[in-house]
Amino acid sequence: MTKPLGLAIIGLSMAHKPHVEALRNLSQKVSIVHCFAPSESRRAAFSKQHPDLPMASSLDQVLSDPKVDMVLILTPPWSHHELVAACAKAGKHVLLEKPLDVTAERARQSVALMEQAGLNFGVVFQFRFRAASIALREMLDSGALGELVSGSASVRWWRSPEYYAEPGRGMKARDGGGVLLTQAIHTLDLFMSLAGPIAKVAAMVKTTPLRTIDTEDLVAAAVEFRNGAIGTIDATTVSYPGQPERIELACTQATAILAAEELTVYFKDGRVVTTEGASGNGGGADPMAFSCAAHQALIEDFVDAVREGRPSRCSGAEAAKVHTLIEALLESGATHQQVHIPL
Secondary structure, three states: OOOOEEEEEEOOOOOHHHHHHHHHHOOOOEEEEEEEOOOHHHHHHHHHHOOOOOEOOOHHHHHOOOOOOEEEEOOOHHHHHHHHHHHHHHOOEEEEEOOOOOOHHHHHHHHHHHHHHOOOEEEEOHHHHOHHHHHHHHHHHHOOOOOEEEEEEEEEOEOOHHHHHOOOOOOHHHHOOOHHHHHOHHHHHHHHHHHOOEEEEEEEEEOOOOOOOOOOOEEEEEEEEOOOOEEEEEEEOEOOOOOOOEEEEEEOOEEEEEEOOEEEEEEOOOOEEEEOOOOOOOOOOOOOOOOOHHHHHHHHHHHHHHHHOOOOOOEHHHHHHHHHHHHHHHHHHHHOOOEEOOO
């Protein structure tokens, strides 16, 4: 049996939960060598939850260890570029929790660093790895749905006062962005990967009086795709109690509706095809209320990609595309003008 690759986790906030569960399920392929966070209290809390996992006392200990083949980064967005740069210098492959970074430019810089180092760079956009998402991707690739005519993405989630009570939550200084960068980014990434590139947007962006935050929590936009199709983007965290995120693609031969992990395709010849998935989606007050299955599929693909010397299915370069879209939406909302998105 092939020896498992060594992995270190950097960042031990609530985002670690599905990752650790998935990594335990993948123990024959990947082994957790170190776990680290700068905060001593966070390390202590993590150790109490996972007493069997080895804890590192410093970043240097993690990056200097030859047993570490790859690093899983789960830290706040503003720290991403510096940590990616340190991993690239140390010769470690990187799997990075979204967002890639707080700006498209910093995201591109991280991608370039990893490419120059010849290392695999993956980003955690696990929605791409849901069974229903994969089924829809295969239908689109086969041409069974025809050409896209209209596409919409809707993320009508709820985040409670308790969620925003954590210091810095919803603030640019900590999170880098609001509903687009922190919550809807998963659906927007999946939307673009399925529907194709977006050419221009016209958006309205607001911060509601429900929270004391300086990032947006309400976005509505009209979009035009490069193939000429048009559609909408709707994203918010004020829709109590939280609805499943939804992507609808109206094509020349069928309409596909992807609601969280459930897919329904209505063909014009009368056929209806469905693919069911897990019911939990993290759209309500508990953002971690979902299965780790998609995380596990993504991590397994990344580990296999490292071993096989190929790019992972959700590479840094691929993930950077959604950051360009998010910046265009924010720019349009600020200027009240239509914004064209470069190729």
